[in-house]
Structures are given as C-alpha cells and as structure tokens.
Amino acid sequence: MSDLLRDATARHAAGDLDGAERLYRRVLRQQPREANALNLLGVVARQRGQPEAALAPIRQALALRPDSAVFNANLGAALAECGRLPEAVAALRHALATRPDDAVTLRNLGQALCALGQAVDALAPLRRAVALAPDAAEAWLALAHAWRDAGEAAEAAGAAEAALRCAGIAPPLAAQARFLLAALGGPQAVPDRAPADYVRDLFDGFAPRFEAELTGPLGYRTPALLAALLERSGLAQDRARTVLDLGCGTGLSGAALAGFAGRLEGLDLSPRMLAQARRRGLYDALHEADLLEWLPVHPAAFDLVAAADVLNYLGDLGPALRAMATALVPGGIAAFSVEAGEEAPYALGEALRFRHDPGHVEALAAATGFVVLAREAAVLRREKGRDVAGALFVLRR
Ligand SMILES: C[S@@+](CC[C@H](N)C(=O)[O-])C[C@H]1O[C@@H](n2cnc3c(N)ncnc32)[C@H](O)[C@@H]1O
Numbered sequence: 248m249s250d251l252l253r254d255a256t257a258r259h260a261a262g263d264l265d266g267a268e269r270l271y272r273r274v275l276r277q278q279p280r281e282a283n284a285l286n287l288l289g290v291v292a293r294q295r296g297q298p299e300a301a302l303a304p305i306r307q308a309l310a311l312r313p314d315s316a317v318f319n320a321n322l323g324a325a326l327a328e329c330g331r332l333p334e335a336v337a338a339l340r341h342a343l344a345t346r347p348d349d350a351v352t353l354r355n356l357g358q359a360l361c362a363l364g365q366a367v368d369a370l371a372p373l374r375r376a377v378a379l380a381p382d383a384a385e386a387w388l389a390l391a392h393a394w395r396d397a398g399e400a401a402e403a404a405g406a407a408e409a410a411l412r413c414a415g416i417a418p419p420l421a422a423q424a425r426f427l428l429a430a431l432g433g434p435q436a437v438p439d440r441a442p443a444d445y446v447r448d449l450f451d452g453f454a455p456r457f458e459a460e461l462t463g464p465l466g467y468r469t470p471a472l473l474a475a476l477l478e479r480s481g482l483a484q485d486r487a488r489t490v491l492d493l494g495c496g497t498g499l500s501g502a503a504l505a506g507f508a509g510r511l512e513g514l515d516l517s518p519r520m521l522a523q524a525r526r527r528g529l530y531d532a533l534h535e536a537d538l539l540e541w542l543p544v545h546p547a548a549f550d551l552v553a554a555a556d557v558l559n560y561l562g563d564l565g566p567a568l569r570a571m572a573t574a575l576v577p578g579g580i581a582a583f584s585v586e587a588g589e590e591a592p593y594a595l596g597e598a599l600r601f602r603h604d605p606g607h608v609e610a611l612a613a614a615t616g617f618v619v620l621a622r623e624a625a626v627l628r629r630e631k632g633r634d635v636a637g638a639l640f641v642l643r644r
Contacts, residue, residue, distance in 0.1 A: 249274065252284060264291050282311040286318050289325060296518065298328035316346035323352065327359045330455025335359045343372075350380040358389050362452070366396035377409070384413035384420045391427055395597060404431045419444035430595045437595045439563040443516055443537050445599075446560050450496070450517035457497050457520065467628040469555045469584045470503035473639055477551075477582055480620045480641040482507060488550035491574065492530070493538050493583075494557030497523035501530055504553055512549075514541055542570035549574050554583040556627065559600040562593045564608060568615040575644040581617065584627060587636045598630065605638035617642035 248256075255270030268291050274284040289305035292298065305322045312318060323339035326332075339356040343349065357373035360366070373390040380386055387410035394403035410416060410424040422442035429437045450457070461467035478484065484506035492501045495513030497520055505511055514534040515521050521533050534541060538557070552571050561567050564585075571581045588594050588602025592611070595601055609619055620641045627637035 248283075249278070249281075251277070252281065255284070256287065259287065259291065264294060267291060280311055282308040282315070282318070285311070286315075286321055289321055293321075293325055293328065298325045301325040302329070314341075314345060316342045316344075316349070316352075320346070320349060320352040320355070323359075324355050327355060327362075328452075328455075332359050332363045332456075336363070348375075348379055350376045350383060350386060353379070354383075354386045354389050357393060361389070361393050361396055362456075364396075366393045369393040370397065377406075381409075382413050382415075384410040384416040384424070387413065388420060388424060388427070391424070395427070395431065400431045400597070404428055404433055407431070419448075426599065430597055430599050437562060439561070440539075441560040441599065441601075447516045447518075450515075451519040454497065454517065454519035454523055457523070458499060461499065461628065465628045465630065467499070467556070469625075469627045469637070469639075470500040472625050472627075473500070473553060473555050473582050473584060474503040474506070476621050476623055476639050476641055477507065477553075477580070480580075482551070482580065489548070490551045490553065491549045493542075493552055493554040493571075494560075495524050495530070495533070496520045496556075498527040498529055500553065500555035501527065503555070504551075505529060507551055514538060539566055539570055542574040545574050547574070547576045547579075549579060550576055551580045551582065553581075556584055558583050559586045559602070562595065562601045564593070564603065564611055565615070568612055568617070572615055572617065572644050577644060579644045580620075581642040581644065582640065584625070584637050584639050586627065587624065587638045603638075608638065608640065612640065612642050617644060 252274050255267050259267035271284045271288050274281050285304045285308035289301035292301035302325055308318045319338050319342035323335045323342060326335035326338055336359050339352055342352050353372040353376035357369040360369035370393055373393050376386040377390055387406050391403045391406035394406055407424045407427045423445040425435060426438060426442055429435050486509050488507055489510045490504055490508035492504055492513040495501050495515050501511055501513055510531045512532045513524050513530045514536055516537055518535055521535055525533055552574055558564060558567060585603040585608055587605055591604035592607040593601045593603045609622055612619055620643050623639045625637050625639050626634045628635050
C-alpha cells in the first residue's frame with residue numbers, strides 16, 4: 248500500500264470522510280488502477296447516505312478484480328441500499344462464495360432476501376451470521392424480523408431476546424427489540440409509539456422501493472381517499488391554504504393534497520423518504536422531524552394538516568391530536584387515516600403497526616376540542632393478499 252493510500256485510510260478510519268475522499272482521488276490521479284482506492288470511494292459515498300454514487304467506483308474496482316469478496320460485498324450492500332434487491336442478492340452471494348464466513352455480508356444477504364419477501368430463505372444466512380458473531384445485536388434483530396416474516400413468533404421472540412442480551416447493545420436497537428417483543432404478544436407493556444429510530448431506519452431502507460411497492464402490489468390509495476373525503480366535507484380544491492403533509496414520505500400524499508394548497512409543506516422522520524419527496528418539486532418546504540416534537544412549536548401555522556398512513560406508528564393518539572390542534576389556526580382542518588381495530592383504545596399488530604378503535608379515536612378527537620366533520624371506513628391497501636381495513640377522519644379545530 249502506498250503512503251498516500253495509508254494516509255487516506257487513516258483519515259477514513261478517523262471519520263474524516265472529506266479528507267479521505269480527497270486523498271483517495273489523489274491516489275487515483277497517480278495510480279488510476281488502484282482498485283482499493285476505488286472501492287473505498289464507494290464506501291465513503293455509502294457512509295454519506297449516497298449509495299447511488301457508490302456504484303460506479305465499486306464497479307470500476309470490480310472490473311480490475313472481479314472476484315474480490317470485499318468489493319462484491321460492498322457492491323451488494325450498496326445495491327441493497329439503492330433498493331435493487333435481486334442484483335444485491337447476486338453480488339452478496341458472489342462475495343460469500345469466496346468468503347463464506349463474513350457475518351456482515353451474511354446479514355446483508357438475509358435482510359435483502361427478507362425485503363424480497365423470501366423470509367424462509369433468509370433464515371440460513373442470518374442464523375450463520377449470529378453463530379459467527381453472537382454479540383452482534385443487529386444480526387439477532389435481523390433474524391428476529393425474518394422469523395416474524397416467516398410466521399414463527401416464538402422463534403422471533405427468542406432472537407429478539409438474544410439481541411437484548413448482547414453486551415453493549417445500542418439503545419435504539421434495544422428499543423426496537425422491545426417493540427418487536429411487544430408486537431409478538433410478549434409480557435412487556437405495549438409502548439405508546441413505535442421508536443422513532445426504528446421508523447426512521449425502516450423508511451430510510453424502504454425509500455427507493457416505496458412508491459413502486461405501494462402503488463403496485465400493495466394497491467395503496469389512502470391519499471386519494473383522504474382528498475376525496477376532504478372535498479365531500481366541503482373543502483374546495485382552490486389552492487387557498489397553507490397545508491402540512493405530516494409523514495409526507497416520498498410525496499404520494501402531497502400530490503393528493505396539492506389541489507388544496509397555496510403553500511405545501513412536508514414533514515417526515517426519514518431523510519431518504521424526504522430526499523425522494525424533494526425530487527418531486529411539489530413542496531415549498533420540507534422538514535426532517537418527529538411530528539410530536541415539531542407540531543407543538545409551530546402554533547397556528549397551518550390551515551390544513553393531513554397524515555396519510557402515518558398515525559399507525561403511534562399508539563396513544565392523544566399527544567398527536569393535541570399537537571395537530573396546536574399547529575392549526577382556529578377553524579383549521581385535520582385529516583388522517585388510521586388502521587382500524589376492535590381493541591380500544593389501540594393494539595400493536597405483528598406487522599409492527601398500531602390499529603385503533605375508530606369509536607375511541609372519535610371520542611378522543613372530541614375531547615381534544617375538534618368537531619368531527621367526517622368519519623369513514625375504508626380499505627387503505629392490501630397486505631399479504633388481504634385488505635387492510637382503516638378509518639378516515641376529517642376534523643375541524
Ligand atoms: C407509510 S408512509 C406514508 C407516506 C405518505 N404519507 C404517503 O401517503 O405516501 C409513513 C411515513 O410516516 C413517517 N412517520 C412515521 N412516524 C412519524 C413521526 N412520528 N414523525 C414524522 N414522520 C413519521 C415515516 O417516516 C414514513 O415516511
């Protein structure tokens with residue numbers, strides 16, 4: 248390794264991404280065929296949350312050393328982050344052919360297979376990953392999710408408990424493990440919301456595939472249903488309002504709300520969902536924040552606040568309703584969907600989303616000071632071949 252490349256990797260290891268990138272590029276000006284520097288440029292791009300930018304340099308590295316397990320593993324991870332799952336699986340398998348005991352690559356393969364709906368196939372690499380790295384909470388959690396997707400609740404709970412036993416488990420992973428255990432019907436109290444870090448990671452990972460999957464196989468239609476109910480509740484599509492799309496995701500809901508908005512803002516926990524929303528060019532402003540923290544400090548800022556398929560990540564809707572009321576002008580409108588359940592006030596399903604009893608939501612809205620303009624039962628989308636039943640609400644402050 249040249250001295251310059253050694254300096255670059257030292258900066259990289261110290262977390263100085265800009266400095267490392269500068270030096271990798273200098274190495275490449277001197278030695279354009281230095282495959283490690285190309286691959287490491289890809290690592291830098293991935294660490295910056297720009298997996299698309301990682302693909303070209305990693306592929307150049309692989310053109311020089313096609314069978315490098317390290318480069319194939321890096322390519323597979325980057326492709327998975329880009330939502331290109333079948334290609335990711337191929338690259339990860341290629342890497343494992345020469346380095347079968349790489350626990351991180353095994354975990355990445357298991358997670359990619361799970362995301363492809365092949366949870367049963369994901370079990371073998373994930374079990375191998377935890378056998379190789381029994382103190383890796385992330386691998387145990389990935390195995391827990393795979394068992395859950397495969398319909399094996401007891402095995403899933405066992406893996407989540409193993410994650411919690413890992414020495415030094417990071418607090419967000421511990422919160423996720425406890426949330427999963429509660430969703431699996433464990434003895435722990437059901438939390439009043441999904442952990443924010445879990446929701447952020449879930450949607451950051453889902454962002455590149457979200458629209459294709461939601462509007463394709465899942466038949467998602469909540470934004471259009473909510474917009475139609477707003478019109479039937481007497482709101483004209485006159486572009487007269489300041490509107491906030493809460494949990495805006497990639498902007499499917501913003502597209503449905505745009506007709507009501509003179510100014511349209513979006514808010515979401517997930518930076519990668521927000522990056523997709525930004526590309527639509529639809530929003531006047533986008534905010535990366537937790538709705539429960541952001542709304543209370545923006546009083547009387549909006550005429551309409553809408554949340555399509557968002558409140559199912561919260562159990563107790565009291566704080567969210569109060570926060571929406573604060574952010575609305577007097578007479579302002581709140582519109583949202585919930586997944587409908589019969590247990591009052593709410594229950595946490597195995598799919599890690601909350602269901603709410605619509606009667607209880609209506610009573611809570613009235614107790615918060617809202618007038619209920621409309622409440623309607625609706626099929627929000629499909630999941631594993633079954634309709635997801637929901638309820639839509641339009642409230643006036
Ligand atoms: C299923 S997506 C729906 C996106 C969009 N509303 C639509 O209809 O396509 C749910 C979104 O809500 C966001 N979300 C969930 N809980 C949130 C919270 N507490 N604060 C902000 N955003 C949240 C997630 O990050 C995700 O992007």
